[in-house]
Amino acid sequence: MKGRLVVSVSPHLRKKENIPWIMWMVFAALIPSGIVGIYTFGPASLWLILISILSAVLSEAFILALRRKKVTIFDGSAALTGLLLAYNLPPEAPLWIPAAGSFFAIVFAKQVFGGLGRNIFNPALAGRAFLIISWPTYMTDFAKPFTYPDAVTAATPLGLFKNAGMDIHAMGLNYMDLLLGRRGGCIGEVAVLALAVGALLLLVLRIISLHIPLSFIFAAGLLSWLFPAQGFAKGDPIFAVLSGGVILGAFFMATDYSTSPLTRKGQLIFGAGCGLLTFIIRRWGGYPEGVSFSILIMNAFVPLIDRYVRPPVYGRRDGSGAKAKTVP
Amino acid sequence: MKKIFAEFSKGIFRENPIFVIVLGLCPTLAVSTSLENAVGMGIAATFVLVASNTIISGIKGVVPHKIRIPCFIVVIASFVTIVELVMAGYAPLLAKRLGIFVPLIVVNCIIMGRAEAFASRNNILPSIMDGLGMGLGFTLALCSVALIREILGSGKLFGHIIVKGFDPVNIMVLAPGALLTLGVLIAATNLIKNRGN
Numbered sequence: 001m002k003g004r005l006v007v008s009v010s011p012h013l014r015k016k017e018n019i020p021w022i023m024w025m026v027f028a029a030l031i032p033s034g035i036v037g038i039y040t041f042g043p044a045s046l047w048l049i050l051i052s053i054l055s056a057v058l059s060e061a062f063i064l065a066l067r068r069k070k071v072t073i074f075d076g077s078a079a080l081t082g083l084l085l086a087y088n089l090p091p092e093a094p095l096w097i098p099a100a101g102s103f104f105a106i107v108f109a110k111q112v113f114g115g116l117g118r119n120i121f122n123p124a125l126a127g128r129a130f131l132i133i134s135w136p137t138y139m140t141d142f143a144k145p146f147t148y149p150d151a152v153t154a155a156t157p158l159g160l161f162k163n164a165g166m167d168i169h170a171m172g173l174n175y176m177d178l179l180l181g182r183r184g185g186c187i188g189e190v191a192v193l194a195l196a197v198g199a200l201l202l203l204v205l206r207i208i209s210l211h212i213p214l215s216f217i218f219a220a221g222l223l224s225w226l227f228p229a230q231g232f233a234k235g236d237p238i239f240a241v242l243s244g245g246v247i248l249g250a251f252f253m254a255t256d257y258s259t260s261p262l263t264r265k266g267q268l269i270f271g272a273g274c275g276l277l278t279f280i281i282r283r284w285g286g287y288p289e290g291v292s293f294s295i296l297i298m299n300a301f302v303p304l305i306d307r308y309v310r311p312p313v314y315g316r317r318d319g320s321g322a323k324a325k326t327v328p
Numbered sequence: 329m330k331k332i333f334a335e336f337s338k339g340i341f342r343e344n345p346i347f348v349i350v351l352g353l354c355p356t357l358a359v360s361t362s363l364e365n366a367v368g369m370g371i372a373a374t375f376v377l378v379a380s381n382t383i384i385s386g387i388k389g390v391v392p393h394k395i396r397i398p399c400f401i402v403v404i405a406s407f408v409t410i411v412e413l414v415m416a417g418y419a420p421l422l423a424k425r426l427g428i429f430v431p432l433i434v435v436n437c438i439i440m441g442r443a444e445a446f447a448s449r450n451n452i453l454p455s456i457m458d459g460l461g462m463g464l465g466f467t468l469a470l471c472s473v474a475l476i477r478e479i480l481g482s483g484k485l486f487g488h489i490i491v492k493g494f495d496p497v498n499i500m501v502l503a504p505g506a507l508l509t510l511g512v513l514i515a516a517t518n519l520i521k522n523r524g525n
Contacts, residue, residue, distance in 0.1 A: 100497075108508065134499040 019116070022207055023076030029198030030083055030252060036181050036191030041091035045187045049086040052098035056082030059106040067111070077116050081105050084124035084253060087188020088245070088292060089131075090142045097138055101127040117258045121299045125253060125292045132287075140287075142184040156184045157243040158288040165229065168239050178242035189245040199251040208255040211267035212274075216250040217241055219275025227283070246278065249291040259299045266302075266309040273298045335454045339461030345438045346469035346510075347517040352438040356470055357506040359429050363486050366474035368422045370467025372415065372430060374460070376407045377439050381447040381459035388448045400443045401434065408434045438466055469513075476509050477501060 038045045060078035064071045073079075082102045089098060105127030113119045132139040142156050157173065160166045168174065177183055181190035188195075202208045224240035226233050241247070254260060254274050261270050274294045281290025345351050355373070359365045383403050391399045412430050415423040423430060433439065442462055447455040478484055481500030483491055499505045 112511075130499060133502065133504070134497045135495060136498070138495075 017207075019077065020075040023080050025205060025207055026202060026252065027076055027080050027083060029201045030080075030087065030188065030195075032194035032197050033188050033191045033248070034083070034087065036194045037087070037091070037187040040181050040190060041187060045086075045091045047095060048089055048091070048093060048098050048187065049083065051095055052086035052089070052102050053079050053082035055099040055102035056085070056106050059103045060111070063107055063111040064115075067115075069115070072116070075116070078106055081110070081123045081127070084188075085127045087248060088124065088128045088186050090139060090185075091187050092141070093138050097131060097135065100134075101131045104130040119258055120302075121296055122253055122256050122259045125296050125299075128292050129296060132292075156288065157239070158282065159184075161239075161243070162282065162288040168236065168243075175238055175242065178239070183243070185243075186245060186248075189248040192242050192247050195247045195251065199247075202251070208251065209264070209267070211264050212254045212260060212271040213250040215268045215271030216254055216274045216278075217246060219272040220246055220278045221275075223276065223279040224282075227279075229283075240279075240282075244278075244282075244289045245291040249274070249278075249295055253292075254295050254298070259302060261302050261305045261309065263306070263309050263311050266305040269305055269309065270298055270302065273301065332454060332457050336457040336461040339458065339463070339465035340468065341465070341517075342521075343462075344465045344469055344517070345441075345462050346466060346473075347514050348521075349438075349441070350514070351441055352436050352466060353510070354432065355429050355436060356473060356510065357503065359426055360470055360474040360477055360506055360509075361481065361501050362478045362484075363471060363474045364422070365425055366470040367467070368415075368419065369426060369429065370463070370470050372411045372426075373433055373436060373439065373466055374463025376404060376411055376433055376436075377442060377463045377466075378456055378459035379407045380404045380439055381442055381455040382452060384443045384447040385450060385452045385455035391448075396448060397440075397444070400440065400448075404439055404443070405434045438462060472513060473506065473509050476513075477505055481505055 034049060038049075056078045057073050061071050061073045064073075082098075082105075085101050085105055086098050089101070105123040108130075109121050109123040109126030110116070110119045128139075140159075142159075155163075157168070157171055157178070160171055168178075173183060179192045181192065181194070183190055199208070199213070203210065221237035221241045225235040225237040228235035250271070254271060261267050274291075277294030277297055278290045281287060281293055285293075287293070339345065341348075343349060346353070346356050352373075355369055359369045380400070380403050384400055387399070387403075408431060411433065412423070415426075415430060442458060446458045450458070475485075477500050479490065480497045481502075483489060483494040483496045497505070500509070
């Protein structure tokens with residue numbers, strides 16, 4: 001019995017959730033979208049995904065060994081970063097692209113800041129930002145959907161929307177195509193229905209809450225509806241939400257624990273900020289899609305949000321906790 | 329003699345102005361995109377550093393304490409003007425590429441810092457050695473940042489392509505690349521320094 005008696009302060013409640021369980025559940029929730037992506041774009045996408053995961057895990061092991069830390073590559077966090085990075089790649093990128101991106105994501109966005117839970121920016125998105133700035137030609141070259149030979153074009157719907165001013169009908173698409181992923185885009189972002197299934201799993205398991213995704217989607221949709229390129233309140237919010245990476249970003253990347261606010265109110269602000277920035281980048285920015293940059297920018301605001309949005313102090317009725325000085 | 333040499337050698341690694349004291353980051357980040365720029369900038373800054381250290385050490389007894397900073401700036405600015413005109417006359421291409429960063433040597437923290445922290449408190453010979461050592465340390469640090477950035481960012485060395493079929497890492501010639509390279513090199517410096525202790 002000796003050594004099994006643990007003396008500790010309250011709370012003594014224990015839950016079965018731990019980091020590996022959560023990480024692998026999110027990983028599992030992303031698998032349906034990957035399957036649809038591979039089906040849509042062909043086997044090249046599978047190789048991109050595998051290399052991205054492998055590179056992320058190896059980079060993690062390398063850096064942890066270098067830092068003389070316990071090598072925790074089976075906790076799923078590095079694998080999840082690799083998977084998310086691959087989901088943000090165009091399906092026919094050269095195979096070294098995911099390797100370089102995962103290396104950057106793990107080494108410079110995660111381990112340099114102190115590793116799991118200490119990173120300021122979402123590692124997968126930082127990896128993607130690194131890739132799109134370094135090799136813009138590979139990162140914006142979208143292949144035609146593999147299994148749908150009658151798909152009109154290789155460009156992404158958002159690219160056409162921005163550069164050619166086409167609407168969804170001019171592209172020869174309908175909302176069903178967007179839901180099922182019959183369009184150009186990144187590997188993991190096109191299959192909206194499959195992403196929704198995964199998101200539902202995470203919501204049921206209470207790994208994520210709806211605060212960030214809903215405020216993100218609502219803000220992006222509302223602004224796209226209110227302020228289209230011409231006129232007022234004539235935009236297409238459904239197209240805006242389904243055509244890019246909003247669903248993938250809102251449910252799976254903006255909700256990352258270590259890079260999102262702690263309080264519900266803070267999460268609503270964070271999500272709405274992501275939606276606003278997505279709209280701004282899509283409308284006035286240099287890139288057709290702005291989800292990843294908007295999440296990265298809002299990541300930088302998380303400490304500020306957490307500082308000013310504080311829950312009421314327990315036991316106070318007037319709700320003045322937010323103003324109370326809690327730190328001596 | 330040994331002490332004089334120590335004043336020279338400290339600037340190269342142990343008190344490297346960029347990697348250890350972390351001064352003069354503006355030119356380090358801005359002109360380290362190619363090795364050629366880095367060498368040019370390093371020589372220009374070293375000349376100004378040695379010359380201003382010499383003069384400031386010489387006039388330290390005459391300058392009233394309260395107005396020493398403006399006096400130092402007049403001395404430094406004079407030498408920077410010399411460098412600027414000489415460079416425009418004899419190396420116009422380099423002068424064009426370095427652009428605003430040549431006149432900006434006036435406000436280079438390393439030069440001002442050495443004037444205030446060293447030359448105004450020491451004799452001429454140690455001040456010259458300090459200026460030489462710090463200048464060399466600055467040049468070497470600038471060149472090591474530029475070496476990494478030029479190879480990775482444009483696949484070239486002194487403007488010549490070294491690896492064919494290499495897709496340059498664009499980010500390395502942009503501002504984030506400078507900060508990343510500098511961070512990694514400072515980390516490496518700290519690693520080596522800590523290992524010595």
